[in-house]
Amino acid sequence: xxxxxxxxxxxxxxxxxxxxxxxxxxxxxxxxVVLHPxxxxxxxxxxxxxxxxxxxxxxxxxxxxLLFPERSLPAAVTPERFEIVVNLLSLSAKERIRxxxxxPADDPSIDSLFDLHPGTEAMExxxxxxxxxxxxxxxxxxxxxxxEDWEGFPLRKDYDTGAIPVQFxxxxxxxx
Amino acid sequence: MSIVDTIRAGNEAQQGxxxxxxxxxxxxxxxxxxxLRLSEAEAAKLGDVPVDPTEDQTMIINMGPQHPSxxxxxxxxxxxxxxxxxxxxxxxxxLHTGMEKTGENLTFMQGGTNVTRMDYVSPLNNExxxxxxxxxxxxxxxxxxxxxxxxRMLLSELNRMSSHLLFLATNGMDIGAxxxxxxxxxxxxxxxxxxxxxxxxxMNHNFIRPGGVAADLPSGWRDDVxxxxxxxxxxxxEYDTLMxxxxxxxxxxxxxxxxxxxxxxxxxxxxxxxxxxxxxWDLRRDMPYLHYPEMDFDVIVGSYGDAFDRxxxxxxxxxxxxxxxxxxxxxxxxxxxxxxDKKVTPPPRARIDESMEALIHHFKIFTEGFKVPEGEVYxxxxxxxxxxxxxxxxxxxxxxxxxxxxxPSFVNIQCxxxxxxxxxxxxAVAVISSVxxxxxxxxx
Numbered sequence: 001x002x003x004x005x006x007x008x009x010x011x012x013x014x015x016x017x018x019x020x021x022x023x024x025x026x027x028x029x030x031x032x033v034v035l036h037p038x039x040x041x042x043x044x045x046x047x048x049x050x051x052x053x054x055x056x057x058x059x060x061x062x063x064x065x066l067l068f069p070e071r072s073l074p075a076a077v078t079p080e081r082f083e084i085v086v087n088l089l090s091l092s093a094k095e096r097i098r099x100x101x102x103x104p105a106d107d108p109s110i111d112s113l114f115d116l117h118p119g120t121e122a123m124e125x126x127x128x129x130x131x132x133x134x135x136x137x138x139x140x141x142x143x144x145x146x147x148e149d150w151e152g153f154p155l156r157k158d159y160d161t162g163a164i165p166v167q168f169x170x171x172x173x174x175x176x
Numbered sequence: 177m178s179i180v181d182t183i184r185a186g187n188e189a190q191q192g193x194x195x196x197x198x199x200x201x202x203x204x205x206x207x208x209x210x211x212l213r214l215s216e217a218e219a220a221k222l223g224d225v226p227v228d229p230t231e232d233q234t235m236i237i238n239m240g241p242q243h244p245s246x247x248x249x250x251x252x253x254x255x256x257x258x259x260x261x262x263x264x265x266x267x268x269x270x271l272h273t274g275m276e277k278t279g280e281n282l283t284f285m286q287g288g289t290n291v292t293r294m295d296y297v298s299p300l301n302n303e304x305x306x307x308x309x310x311x312x313x314x315x316x317x318x319x320x321x322x323x324x325x326x327x328r329m330l331l332s333e334l335n336r337m338s339s340h341l342l343f344l345a346t347n348g349m350d351i352g353a354x355x356x357x358x359x360x361x362x363x364x365x366x367x368x369x370x371x372x373x374x375x376x377x378x379m380n381h382n383f384i385r386p387g388g389v390a391a392d393l394p395s396g397w398r399d400d401v402x403x404x405x406x407x408x409x410x411x412x413x414e415y416d417t418l419m420x421x422x423x424x425x426x427x428x429x430x431x432x433x434x435x436x437x438x439x440x441x442x443x444x445x446x447x448x449x450x451x452x453x454x455x456x457w458d459l460r461r462d463m464p465y466l467h468y469p470e471m472d473f474d475v476i477v478g479s480y481g482d483a484f485d486r487x488x489x490x491x492x493x494x495x496x497x498x499x500x501x502x503x504x505x506x507x508x509x510x511x512x513x514x515x516x517d518k519k520v521t522p523p524p525r526a527r528i529d530e531s532m533e534a535l536i537h538h539f540k541i542f543t544e545g546f547k548v549p550e551g552e553v554y555x556x557x558x559x560x561x562x563x564x565x566x567x568x569x570x571x572x573x574x575x576x577x578x579x580x581x582x583x584p585s586f587v588n589i590q591c592x593x594x595x596x597x598x599x600x601x602x603x604a605v606a607v608i609s610s611v612x613x614x615x616x617x618x619x620x
Contacts, residue, residue: 030312030553055441059554059565059582068571071550085567087554087582091441091455094462098554119444122590130276145269145619154277155578161277 018074022048025074034098036077042101043111046086050116054088054097057117061085062103062127066157073100081105082133086113103133112138130155193236193253193265233257241270245350245605248615252592252604259600264593268586271619279579283545284310287576288382291566294581295617296379297342300335300371301559302581303384304328308465309555309566310386313548314520321512324388329466330401330504331374331384332557333497337408338367339560340490340497343612344415347487350609351428353419363411370400387521388514401505405498412494420488429484433595433607436481443594444587447562448493449611452478452485459558470507471500483610490612493560520546545574554582561585561612583620585613 019026022045024037037045046057063083065071073079080102088097103110112135113120124135125144132153135141142148152159240251249270255263279290291306292299311317345360368378373394375381383390419425435445437453450457458475460468476492478485514521522541523534548570556565562584569578588611595607 029551030315032553056444058444058446058556058563059567059580061567061580061582063552063569063578068569068577071552071569071571085552085580087565087567091457091462096463096554096556117444118442119587119590122586126586143269145272147269154274161281 018076025076027074029098032096032098034100036074036100036102039101039103039110042084042099043113043116045099046088046113046116049088049097052090053092054090054095056089056091057086057113057120058089058096059085059087060113060120060123060127062131062133062155064131064155064157066105077102082108082131084110084127084133108132109134109136111136114138129153132156192267193255193263234262239604241267245608247346247608247613250589250608250613250615250618252596252608254596254601254604256601259602261596261599261601261604264596264604266589266592268589268615268618271615273619275620276578276580279576281575283574284386284548284576285541285545285574287579288385289380291579291581292380292382293616294583294620295559295561295564295585295614297614298335298339298560299380300331300384301557301564303382304332305555305557305559305564305566305581306568306579307384307386308557309553309568310548312553312555313551313568313570314386315549316387316515316517316520319515319517320388321515322509323392323511324513324515325466326504326508327389327393327513328384329468329471330501330508331371331389332466333500333504334367334370334401334404336497336560337494337501338364338371340494341367343490343560344487347609347612348419350605351425353425356415356418359411359415359418363408366404366407370397370404373397373400385514387517388512390514392513398505398508401501405502408494408498412491415491420491426484429487429606429610430482431480432483432599432603433610434480434482435591435595439594440481440591443590445562445591446584447558447560447588448486448489449562449588449591451476451489453481454479459556459563463556465555465557471503473497473500483606486610486612490560547572547574548576556582559584561614561617562588581617581620583617585611585615586618586620589613589618 021035024035024041024045027034027036035045063085064081065079065083066081069079071079082103082105084101084103086099088099101110110133112124114137121139122144124138125141127133128135128141129143129146130153143150146154234255234257236253236255238251238253241249251267251270253265253267254261275290275294279287282290287306288303291302294302308317311320341360341364345357345364348356348360371381372378374397375383375390435449435453437455440450440453440455454477456475456477461475473496476489476496478489518537522538527534528538550570550572552567552569554565554567556563563582564584565582567580567582568576571577592607592611596604599607
């Protein structure tokens with residue numbers, strides 16, 4: 001069985017390295033560059049990219065993959081329930097890069113980008129409001145779109161949609 | 177009851193502006209303009225007010241959500257000393273209707289009706305970015321028929337004009353040039369009349385759809401556009417006479433709400449706010465989509481980053497849009513207005529009468545929608561307010577697994593605390609107006 005396709009040591013060495021940048025796996029999504037840093041690498045990678053010229057954090061959002069855990073990710077990335085998605089823009093190089101950071105369900109927290117990109121303040125608040133992911137060191141982590149006494153996180157996949165009673169944050173009392 | 181207790185007893189004490197005695201240094205840093213990238217100590221000094229136990233030197237007031245100049249339901253909490261604004265915090269969410277959640281339950285076919293209601297002043301741009309994201313996921317973004325692409329450009333530019341005309345109207349009204357309000361709305365109505373003829377509706381068109389546009393241009397459209405192009409330039413010159421060169425107008429806007437390029441970048445501000453600081457950044461030119469690389473137009477850039485620059489930029493962008501529209505008129509090709517891809521496009525009405533299969537196909541596409549391959553994309557275009565982006569995750573079904581719209585107003589609003597600090601409360605109105613937020617898009 002000499003012609004059986006067996007991985008010889010030589011072949012293993014010559015196999016192409018999975019693409020990476022700043023020590024995190026790199027993937028391609030419909031021609032767009034996506035970087036997959038871990039939670040520990042996250043702020044460091046954004047800082048390195050900022051130094052590289054990605055001066056604007058255009059968008060920060062999250063996705064709850066509760067019902068779609070089998071999405072495609074590079075082999076080195078362990079899928080978790082939540083993903084923080086950050087879109088960075090380089091005005092000088094006219095280039096975009098996207099970061100997808102896995103955030104586990106049992107500890108939904110991640111460092112804030114506020115010190116690097118103050119513009120993420122409202123977006124992080126929105127993610128907190130909608131997904132219940134907390135941002136360490138965020139200056140003002142309160143609900144931004146929902147009433148502050150709202151229960152639950154609406155964009156989570158286990159949040160029921162359907163009829164809910166209209167809630168007012170003030171009890172106006174009985175009509176006289 | 178002291179002011180501290182009054183605020184604490186309020187319904188939204190947690191989201192609102194807190195009294196100084198309860199602030200952490202980081203919060204203060206943000207409220208007095210974190211974007212300066214100062215140290216916390218420096219920022220604290222900037223916002224330094226002698227702390228008086230009775231706290232009667234400063235006053236916290238609410239501006240909005242029903243204040244007419246806040247353009248909808250924006251609520252600003254301002255800390256004032258006399259007429260001077262010391263701190264500001266925008267409080268939003270009054271128009272939140274969970275559109276991103278709704279979008280997860282609508283098919284890609286129906287999604288347009290949802291996104292078009294976000295930025296209701298430039299609905300066609302919302303539809304465009306949503307359609308482009310869907311097409312990219314489907315892998316048909318290169319196959320959209322030429323006529324559809326040019327029609328999208330035509331509508332997008334006309335929409336930019338109508339949106340900026342509305343800005344000119346409300347900006348005039350906010351600052352006291354009340355006749356400007358009537359003029360701006362009048363000219364905008366001319367553009368909306370064209371939209372009504374093409375799409376059937378003045379607003380919330382759902383006209384640009386994945387795969388192309390909903391219908392062909394009606395007969396006589398060219399004359400209508402030409403009439404519009406003849407009508408608006410003299411009106412714009414009138415605005416110049418009425419406002420641009422007028423000393424009261426200039427006094428009122430120049431040097432008000434200043435922001436620097438570095439701060440705008442740090443805050444993620446895009447569109448006229450970023451361009452007013454001298455940063456020539458326009459996605460139409462710098463990261464082009466559709467046929468913008470073939471168009472000849474200028475990116476209007478300011479130099480002071482104040483409210484006057486933002487006004488002048490928008491006024492001149494109307495002129496640039498008209499320049500683009502003229503070029504589109506010369507080059508509008510014939511042919512299909514939507515992709516002939518059985519998967520995405522329902523069969524034409526005539527086929528339904530002759531073919532059972534076509535009827536079934538039509539029925540299935542409208543009841544179940546079309547399936548979109550797994551993946552995730554982010555697309556962005558230049559809306560009148562800045563970069564509008566659409567992030568869609570698809571799990572291979574007919575509805576998006578997650579749809580997120582990066583709303584320019586939502587991000588731009590963060591500039592307000594910084595622009596307002598140290599100004600007068602009367603200037604607050606000018607600043608809010610010059611940011612031109614659309615609250616439908618802020619709250620989604």
